[in-house]
Amino acid sequence: MRILFAATCALALATAAFAQEVEAPPPSPSEIVSLAPTDDWIAIDPENLVVMTLPPLEDGTERKVVMQLIGAPFSQGWVANIRTLARAKYWDGSQILRVQDNYVVQWGQPDPEMGVEPKPVPEGLKVMTEGEYTAGSPNWLTGPVLQAKRQPQVFEDWPAPMMTDAYADFASFRDGWPIAGVQGMHLARQWPVHCYGMVGVGRNMSPDTGDGSQLYTVIGHAPRHLDRNIAVVGRIVEGIEHLSSLPRGTGPLGFYEDESKRVPIVSVRMAADMPESERPRFEYLSTASESFARYADARANRRDPFFIQPAGGADVCNIPVPVRRTDAE
């Protein structure tokens, strides 16, 4: 297995050429992203966009949170359930139940033990097994796993930057999502990872896997110990500040003890079901593109003027996949 594209070298060459022409400093990661050609961006299907509306703040600030659902092969049963729940308007009138500092914000209908009659979930929700927290993958990685370095590297058989990882044999990206994976003689599995802003499915004790009716998002350092223990179904692509800046709950695990502190959820809708004029539109930078490889390299080796010492590596959650709005808003 051969390294197809050594991002570091390519960037060094590109930078050298650039410097001769205009003597500009090396581009920052965001400059690399803003210069990416249109073809490197991939539109997000409105069937994979979910809009959660909270009441406006006292000063009139609107609060909308937009979530992108993950694609195959990951968590597809839960993703289907989320579409079903949104279309049944299950979350309308539900609440933000829990805000735990440096951990998660969790929302949904209150649990029965909170003293509220539970709202019935719609019919037809799928039931998943714990095996579906991860997805199988071809067992092709023997070479690169052994060679995986802190520096993001692109290999011939896996067209996205790959790095060593503290939690798995490697970390990388797949179709726009941060993932990790393990290799073995008879087992190769991959899974989406718990980075900041990723969304997972609340569950009870094993073997329960959750039906998707309570969701959470990460608002702190990546709690990667949750990987493979919970279904990851997507990420917040806009408005996470409306969740991450909420007052922390004072009960165990950050649950709000005082019910009046729970922010009500006005509505949760699939973007695909909204009128064309109101539909938010987003696109993400293809993680298989050369632009993304350059961006990942620049995140791992900051050369823009503020920095004096490039790190020489980065963890997968410190290379957030660029996502941007494409409508006027």
Added chain:
Amino acid sequence: MRILFAATCALALATAAFAQEVEAPPPSPSEIVSLAPTDDWIAIDPENLVVMTLPPLEDGTERKVVMQLIGAPFSQGWVANIRTLARAKYWDGSQILRVQDNYVVQWGQPDPEMGVEPKPVPEGLKVMTEGEYTAGSPNWLTGPVLQAKRQPQVFEDWPAPMMTDAYADFASFRDGWPIAGVQGMHLARQWPVHCYGMVGVGRNMSPDTGDGSQLYTVIGHAPRHLDRNIAVVGRIVEGIEHLSSLPRGTGPLGFYEDESKRVPIVSVRMAADMPESERPRFEYLSTASESFARYADARANRRDPFFIQPAGGADVCNIPVPVRRTDAE
């Protein structure tokens, strides 16, 4: 070099013995911490505790933020400046200037370009070089660096769990602080790392290194690319939620565009200068203790009942050093 204490094996043995007696599930990380003997806890010197008071919230909630300053050999010039600035009451009447989601909260006196006459800093502040972002260390690590694994391991010559790291040759802990380090033939350096809640010193472009008059704390995924580029001087040990839950600034880098949004800082005081009765008291779990090694192992391999798949590793910022109050509060 020999592995002194394989935390995994020790824990497995301890757990097996424990299980035979009471058939309890394996302890969670927090249970391990709560069972640590008194001798494993180290009191924090009040000369290393700084109390920042913000105005109470509208509902009367008090807002105090307590910072622990880092000890030698790290950042000692900046730490001395912070004591000088606190004792000169420099920060009284200053403001929270910047809240950037998944990044930092920054405070201090406004910059001149914000249109405010700058408050003069006290005399006698030290000036540091960029070389002081890191500290030298004996070049003893050739063995363990080659052997460093995802699993936290304790080596004979370094009495704290050591793991591989995406940003350095290894990550570990030193006198209660998360650190990382590089090895080389002629160069061995260590530095404190930018985990959630760590505090750093705002600076202008290189070669400026900052005087400590503007500080920031991390409120998102560890921005480890800042390591070795900025002085890390401590961590928030209580009250970070009063910073992390602030509204995000809407200007570039999360600066507040509307001056009225900046939360004023009532006072910043050294705990050592406060009356005995008001002084907060804290202690941290010795990172050289066997309790800490068991805790780190349990963070990397969650075996408590919720978990079905131990991660098999953890990054240094996902093993927060336990700190607790020891006064009645």
